[in-house]
Amino acid sequence: MTRLASYEKNEGKKNEAIGRYFRSDYIGWQVLKSIVSGTICFLIIAAGYVVYDFENFMMDIYKIDLLEYAQGVLKKYVIVVGIYAVITYIVFAIKYSGARKNLKTYAHNLNKLSREYNNVE
Secondary structure, eight states, rough: OHHHHHHHIIIIIHHHHHTOOOOOHHHHHHHHHHHHHHHHHHHHHHHHHHTTTHHHHHHTTTOOOOOHHHHHHHHHHHHHHHHHHHHHHHHHHHHHHHHHHHHHHHHHHHHHHHHHHHHHH
């Protein structure tokens, strides 16, 4: 009974929040959030790079093929955000399965405790 109360107080709240979602909904939502945050980070880093080397960037802007440059930046963006999304998918799939396993164990222990109380009466 002490283990159940400890679980409810600590891990249980987090696992219960995760357990309310279907697996695909939970993981999809987390991947979507990571894509948005990855996009923001990529834009901040790209802007920092341009600002850092602004003089050379402005001098080279007339020499480079802008379409080719934009394609290169887009390829880098897709690679970075894609890798970030895959890592997020793996991490949250593992987290979701662990939470579901803990919730099943918790439910089993609650049923066991309930049977013990019913046998005493």
